[in-house]
Amino acid sequence: MRKAIVITAGASIALLLMGCTPAVSSGGTDTSSNVDAAGSCPAGLADEVAAAMEPTELVAPESGLDLSALAGKSIWYITFNQNQFSTEMSDGVEEAGAAAGVDITIFDGQNSTSKYSEGINQAIAQGADGIILMAIQPAVVSADLAAAEAAGISVLSTLNGDPTEPVEAGTFANFTADYTADGSLMAKWALNDSNCTADVLVVQSSPVHVWDLAAQGIEATVNETCPEDCAVKVLDIDPANIATDTGTQLQTALQVDPGVTHVLPVWDSAMPYIAPAVAAAGSAAKVLAHDGISASLELIASGQDQDGTVAMPPPGWIGWAAFDEVARAILGTDSPGYVIPTRLVTSENVGDGSTESVSPNYTDYQAAFSEAWAQ
Amino acid sequence: MTATITGPNRTDPPREARTRKRFSGPHVLQKYALLGILLLLLGTFMVIIPAFRSWGLITSMINSQSIILLLALIATIVLRTGGFDLSISQTMVASAALCIVLTKAGLPLVVAIGCSILLGAVVGVVNAFLIVRIGVDSFIVTLGSFSALAGAAYFITDSSIVAGAPVELVNAVRSQLLGIPLVTWYAWALAVILWFVYQRTPVGRYMVFIGGNPDAARLAGIQVQRVRFGAYLVSALLSSLMGLVFLGYFGAVDPGVGSQYLLQPLAAAFLGTTAIVVGRFNAVGTVVALYLLIVGITGLQVLGAQTWVTNVFYGLALMIAVTASKLAGRKRRIAG
Numbered sequence: 264m265r266k267a268i269v270i271t272a273g274a275s276i277a278l279l280l281m282g283c284t285p286a287v288s289s290g291g292t293d294t295s296s297n298v299d300a301a302g303s304c305p306a307g308l309a310d311e312v313a314a315a316m317e318p319t320e321l322v323a324p325e326s327g328l329d330l331s332a333l334a335g336k337s338i339w340y341i342t343f344n345q346n347q348f349s350t351e352m353s354d355g356v357e358e359a360g361a362a363a364g365v366d367i368t369i370f371d372g373q374n375s376t377s378k379y380s381e382g383i384n385q386a387i388a389q390g391a392d393g394i395i396l397m398a399i400q401p402a403v404v405s406a407d408l409a410a411a412e413a414a415g416i417s418v419l420s421t422l423n424g425d426p427t428e429p430v431e432a433g434t435f436a437n438f439t440a441d442y443t444a445d446g447s448l449m450a451k452w453a454l455n456d457s458n459c460t461a462d463v464l465v466v467q468s469s470p471v472h473v474w475d476l477a478a479q480g481i482e483a484t485v486n487e488t489c490p491e492d493c494a495v496k497v498l499d500i501d502p503a504n505i506a507t508d509t510g511t512q513l514q515t516a517l518q519v520d521p522g523v524t525h526v527l528p529v530w531d532s533a534m535p536y537i538a539p540a541v542a543a544a545g546s547a548a549k550v551l552a553h554d555g556i557s558a559s560l561e562l563i564a565s566g567q568d569q570d571g572t573v574a575m576p577p578p579g580w581i582g583w584a585a586f587d588e589v590a591r592a593i594l595g596t597d598s599p600g601y602v603i604p605t606r607l608v609t610s611e612n613v614g615d616g617s618t619e620s621v622s623p624n625y626t627d628y629q630a631a632f633s634e635a636w637a638q
Numbered sequence: 639m640t641a642t643i644t645g646p647n648r649t650d651p652p653r654e655a656r657t658r659k660r661f662s663g664p665h666v667l668q669k670y671a672l673l674g675i676l677l678l679l680l681g682t683f684m685v686i687i688p689a690f691r692s693w694g695l696i697t698s699m700i701n702s703q704s705i706i707l708l709l710a711l712i713a714t715i716v717l718r719t720g721g722f723d724l725s726i727s728q729t730m731v732a733s734a735a736l737c738i739v740l741t742k743a744g745l746p747l748v749v750a751i752g753c754s755i756l757l758g759a760v761v762g763v764v765n766a767f768l769i770v771r772i773g774v775d776s777f778i779v780t781l782g783s784f785s786a787l788a789g790a791a792y793f794i795t796d797s798s799i800v801a802g803a804p805v806e807l808v809n810a811v812r813s814q815l816l817g818i819p820l821v822t823w824y825a826w827a828l829a830v831i832l833w834f835v836y837q838r839t840p841v842g843r844y845m846v847f848i849g850g851n852p853d854a855a856r857l858a859g860i861q862v863q864r865v866r867f868g869a870y871l872v873s874a875l876l877s878s879l880m881g882l883v884f885l886g887y888f889g890a891v892d893p894g895v896g897s898q899y900l901l902q903p904l905a906a907a908f909l910g911t912t913a914i915v916v917g918r919f920n921a922v923g924t925v926v927a928l929y930l931l932i933v934g935i936t937g938l939q940v941l942g943a944q945t946w947v948t949n950v951f952y953g954l955a956l957m958i959a960v961t962a963s964k965l966a967g968r969k970r971r972i973a974g
Contacts (some may be wrong), residue, residue, distance in 0.1 A: 336828070346894055347798040500943045506895035507902055511702035515936050518695040532799055535890040542812065543701055544821065558801040558890065568889070 304459040305488060311454045316360045316480040316612050317447050319576065319604035323631040324587055331595055333363040334423035338589055339386040340582075342397035346532060346557055348578050349397050355582020356395060362633055363590060376403050383407040387414050393589035394418045400472060401431035404405025408433025417592035421585050421623050426471055426602045438585055440603035442473045442553075445573045446529065448607060449551055452571065453525040454489055456549065461485070463495040464516055464548070466509065466528040466537065468502040477553060478528040496520070509536035510543075517544035526551045531559040531572055538568035555608065560616035563608060571609035577618050580628045587632065640961035672923070672959065676930040683937040690937070700822055703932050705884060709903035710910070710928060711832055712876045714919040717907055718836070719869045720849035721769065721776035725783035726877045727899035728930045729761050732787045734891045735794040738803055751882060758878020761787065762871035784896070791893035801890035811886030821887055828876075832921035833866040841865065846918055884940025905956050906931065911957045931955060946956050 268433055317636050340356045342349040351370050360367035368391070370382035386394050387410055396415055401408055401420050409417055412433050419432040425443050430436060453461045463485055467478040477498055485495040495586050509528075513536070516522055523546060528537050531554040541548060552559060557573025562569040575581065584601045592598060604623065606612075614620025683690040690696075709726055716723040727748040733754040740750035761783060768779045811821045836842035843864050856862045885891060910924030910930070911917060934955065935948045 301891050343795050344894065345792060346892075351795040372911040411702040499945050501949060504898060504902075506892070506944060507706065510938055511699075511932070511936075515695065515696040516941055517938055518698045522692075532892060534797065535892055536803070537887040538889060539812065539887055542700075556799065559801045561801060585917060 271326075284464070304454055307486070308451055308455050308459075312448075312451055312607065315451075315605075315607040316609070317606070319606050320599055321483055321628060321631060322576075322584065322604060323628065324599060324635035325546070326596075326599075326635070328363070328587070328590055328636040330363050330636060331591055332594055333503055335366070335432060336392040336590075337366045337368065337390060338393040338395065338593075339368045339370060339382065339391045340395045340397065341370045341379060341382040341386070341399065343372050343379070343399050345371050348532070348554060350577035352582040352585070353398060353535065355577075355579030357582075358629065359580065359583040359586035359632065360441055362629070363586070363636070365586075365590065379404050380407045383411055385489055385541045387411055387416065391416055392593045394587045395589055396420050396434070396495065397422070398422045398471075398473070399433050403406075405431075405433060417589055419585060419589045419592065421581070422603075425476055426600075429514065431532060436588060436598045436600070438581075438601055438603070439473070439590055440605055441577055442529075443474040443480040445605050446477035446482075447484040448480075448573055448605075449477070449527050449529075449553065450481040450484035450488070450495075451466050452551055452607060452609075453493070453527065453549075454493065457493075457524050459489045459492055461489070461493045461494065462522045462524045463521065464520075464523045464526050464578045465495065465497045466480050466513060466533060467497060468500045468505060468528065471530075472501050478607050481527055481529075505533070506536060509533060510540040513537060513540040514544050517541065518545045521546065523548045526550045530554055531556045534559055534562065534569055538562075541568075551609075555605075555621065557616070560608065560613060560621055563610060563613045566610060566615035571607065574608045575603050575604050575605050576622045576628070580622075582634050583628060654862050668916050669914055672909075672930060673775045673926050676926060676933060679930065679933050679937070683933065683940075687937065689852055689940055695936070697818060699854065699932050699936050700929070701819050703823040704825045704929055705880075705887060705903050706899070707925065707928050708821075708828060708883065708964075709877075709899055710924050711825070711828050711921055712873055712880065713903050713906060713907045714832065714924055715845075715873045716776070716869050716920065717875075718842075718845040718849050719853065719866050721869070722780055723765065723870060723873045724777065724780040724900065725761060725765065725787060726782045726880075726903065727878035728787035728791065728896040729798070730880040730884050730899065731744055731760055731891065731893065732791045733757050733878040734885040735791045735800065735881075737807075737815035737882060737885055738891050739794050739802050741746055741804050742800065742802060743942050747806060750804075754881055755875065755878050758875045758881075759871070761822040761878070762874025765866040765874060766870035769870060770837070770863050781884065784864075784900070788893075788896055791896065795891060795893045797893060799890055799892045803885045803889045803891075807882060807886035809886075811883055812853075821883055826885060826925075829921045829925050833922065836920055837915075841868075845869065849919075898950055905952070909956055912962065927959070 338360060342353065357367045372379045372382060382408060383404055387612045394411060398421065400423055407479060408418055410598065417436055419436055420431060421438045424439060426437065426439055428437060429541065447470060450463065453463050458464050463481065465478045465481050467474045469475040482495050482497065485493050490512055498512055500512060526537060526541060526548045531552045534552060542601060549570040551571040552569065552570065553573045555572050559569055559572050563571060581603060588598055608621055616618050619626055647717055712724065713727055737750045737754045740753055741747055754860035765783055766911055767778045768774045795957065814818050815823055844855065844860045847860060848862050848865055854863050906928040907919055907924055909927035911919055913926045914920055915923060931952060934951055938948050938951060
């Protein structure tokens with residue numbers, strides 16, 4: 264009986280596999296969705312992409328700061344979790360705090376809403392004057408933010424949504440990049456790179472709001488700019504399983520559609536999971552991500568795995584700017600309304616991947632802040 | 639003086655009856671049900687989804703689970719002795735972090751690898767000492783190790799993603815043999831080795847006895863403490879080797895990913911107890927279980943299911959399979 268089962272199963276497998284065809288793994292340009300191999304892009308697209316590759320101007324304060332009034336104040340930096348970006352940003356906040364004589368407390372939210380709540384309540388209990396929320400959606404801690412507001416604490420939301428979105432209750436401003444516009448830029452790069460014949464695969468995790476905005480920006484731009492000759496699909500990964508599922512789902516997607524020409528993960532930290540999946544699938548798709556972390560800039564500079572990124576200025580600068588926002592709010596002055604600028608970085612303009620190459624106007628942002636504060 | 643000659647115990651079932659029972663329909667069905675479901679699911683998807691008839695998709699499904707499979711197989715070692723080792727994934731990440739940081743600091747790769755393995759040895763000895771010698775619950779100790787190693791990984795990498803793994807490691811993992819990456823071959827090799835140890839060696843049987851009843855095993859003359867100590871040590875050493883595989887596969891280390899590799903390998907190991915050697919943690923069953931899950935999830939993904947659907951599938955498959963195995967085992971015991 265047992266032998267019969269095994270033999271039958273084996274014969275079934277053999278019959279099924281006889282119908283297997285080898286995966287198309289050579290290159291990414293032979294796409295089933297792009298009928299017109301000689302597509303053309305709208306006028307001006309190349310110029311837009313070229314303009315986005317120029318170095319961004321330094322964003323710095325334009326008015327002074329009463330450091331004597333700030334001395335002895337306390338600001339808490341509550342981050343959604345500890346990663347390279349949030350750590351470098353917190354370093355910037357601490358540096359700025361030291362320069363201004365303000366006490367800084369770093370609190371790791373460990374990807375847990377209960378920890379975010381704990382951090383805010385601790386800040387309230389310990390008499391904080393300001394809070395910087397790093398990539399934490401204010402809505403999930405609305406009750407705690409209401410308590411913070413009642414306690415007179417100025418709360419800045421950072422990297423949560425687009426600058427144009429309404430300021431959420433309990434916060435006084437949203438300091439962020441324009442993720443929708445950055446997504447649109449990523450799409451334009453892919454379209455320009457492919458002469459508008461791109462088959463784009465976006466990798467995102469929709470519970471992370473800014474990633475969802477970027478993904479929407481990519482989709483909208485591809486569909487508006489190249490509705491006939493291009494295609495766009497979105498891979499939505501569960502944020503709790505990014506490490507285990509990204510590679511698996513991406514490999515599957517690339518096997519199902521070997522014609523994908525561009526893979527666009529909306530965050531640089533995904534690259535360790537993206538690169539092996541693209542290689543294992545035998546895909547020649549180009550990869551462009553977002554954020555501009557140093558590990559990705561090194562990859563781009565070395566010509567390995569990653570073709571580009573939409574880079575923000577150094578995270579340390581973001582920390583200083585966030586501190587400046589909160590400091591002014593504590594002193595009762597108007598919010599400067601900073602928006603994080605971004606630059607499209609590829610092998611053409613990455614140089615050696617250093618700050619000097621990628622963000623040349625940000626090599627000494629600390630001095631720019633200090634000089635402005637002293638006015 | 640009278641000699642008493644005793645014949646066979648008339649209460650023992652005859653050899654033929656035991657053999658008939660072992661190959662009886664219900665028994666075979668229970669052993670191979672999961673494998674049958676896997677083949678049925680694969681066949682069904684091949685019929686309804688053209689992409690599933692691609693050898694590339696089949697291999698990509700298999701390859702994508704190699705890291706999880708390796709971790710799941712390692713997990714079965716301690717599970718088989720009745721304990722838990724929750725520190726496997728973090729040992730892997732910390733080991734990978736140590737290796738890449740040391741190589742980027744200029745140390746020879748051999749030295750970095752040695753340090754990573756030494757880390758695994760230290761973790762294994764500490765776990766084993768606290769659990770086996772002192773008697774602290776394995777869940778608590780290894781959860782503590784997990785947490786400490788997570789912090790260590792952040793410390794080693796300065797809370798950064800560290801890219802630029804040595805090319806020798808990358809080649810040792812990503813190079814292909816017969817069109818399949820070496821990482822997958824490593825997973826299959828470990829499955830074969832563990833199958834042999836579990837099914838063909840005394841220590842494999844001792845592990846089961848200890849896992850079932852350590853006191854009875856001790857009374858039977860089995861060196862319970864030695865076997866358990868060895869299990870935790872081997873588990874940690876293999877986990878540190880896994881760190882090198884992990885590093886070679888991804889080419890970089892994100893210190894925060896250890897927690898994401900905690901549950902899936904354990905789930906696969908538990909699901910594997912419903913196949914091949916039902917009721918026991920076993921290597922082949924783990925392989926079958928993991929591949930069943932990935933076939934199901936991939937099929938759903940290709941059909942366009944949302945992410946939450948695959949999570950539901952994963953959870954339901956685990957609950958149904960383990961429950962069915964429990965019920966089948968109970969029925970078998972009643973039937974005697």
